[in-house]
Amino acid sequence: MHIELTDHLRCPREHAEAFLVLLPDRMEQRRVMAGHLGCAVCGWSTAWSDGVPDFGESWRGTAAPPFDAAAAHAMLGLDGPGGWVALGGNAGSLGQEIALLLPGVSFVAVNPPLDVQSTNSMSVILSGAWPLKTHAMRGVILGDDAAMWQEAALRSALPGLRAVGVGEPPSGDAQVLGNADGVWVATRR
Numbered sequence: 128m129h130i131e132l133t134d135h136l137r138c139p140r141e142h143a144e145a146f147l148v149l150l151p152d153r154m155e156q157r158r159v160m161a162g163h164l165g166c167a168v169c170g171w172s173t174a175w176s177d178g179v180p181d182f183g184e185s186w187r188g189t190a191a192p193p194f195d196a197a198a199a200h201a202m203l204g205l206d207g208p209g210g211w212v213a214l215g216g217n218a219g220s221l222g223q224e225i226a227l228l229l230p231g232v233s234f235v236a237v238n239p240p241l242d243v244q245s246t247n248s249m250s251v252i253l254s255g256a257w258p259l260k261t262h263a264m265r266g267v268i269l270g271d272d273a274a275m276w277q278e279a280a281l282r283s284a285l286p287g288l289r290a291v292g293v294g295e296p297p298s299g300d301a302q303v304l305g306n307a308d309g310v311w312v313a314t315r316r
Contacts (some may be wrong), residue, residue, distance in 0.1 A: 128158065129209075134263075136164070137258060138171050146167070147167075164176070182253065187271050188216040188239050191240075202268075204289055205265055208231020210232060210233070212263060233249070236252070236275075284314070290314070
């Protein structure tokens, strides 16, 4: 896990968002290979030794989403370096290809397929709940196996920036920019 990702993580338990405290045990450049994360509000914590924090109740994505990296990049509408993009479920399988299209952007894959590994540009997090704070990501891409995170994922996108997903388009305070063949693009109002 890239050390700067810590600023964008939230506790998986249901309470107001608060920062997590990171205690790194082993680092490789800017990646925390072993360490502890904890919540100052409720006392939740997790430890890892393989570079991949597991927030509990996690699962791994399967197959691949119904779009490729070029389509995901176009739907996000992002250019330029900096910030983070979240990939939920099987959308994590697109990480390395999207990283080539968006140099200088960091990625976090939440519950990606087993063959997706953490790299210098992509961190892998395992979690049963969406682990990212509100207004923390430049963009979010949800695979078809991560549709249950639609509302939380939209909240984690920065205002005016996009989330992409599969299935029923979001409602409520979401503005759907496009919806075709079961794939939607939306922002928060």
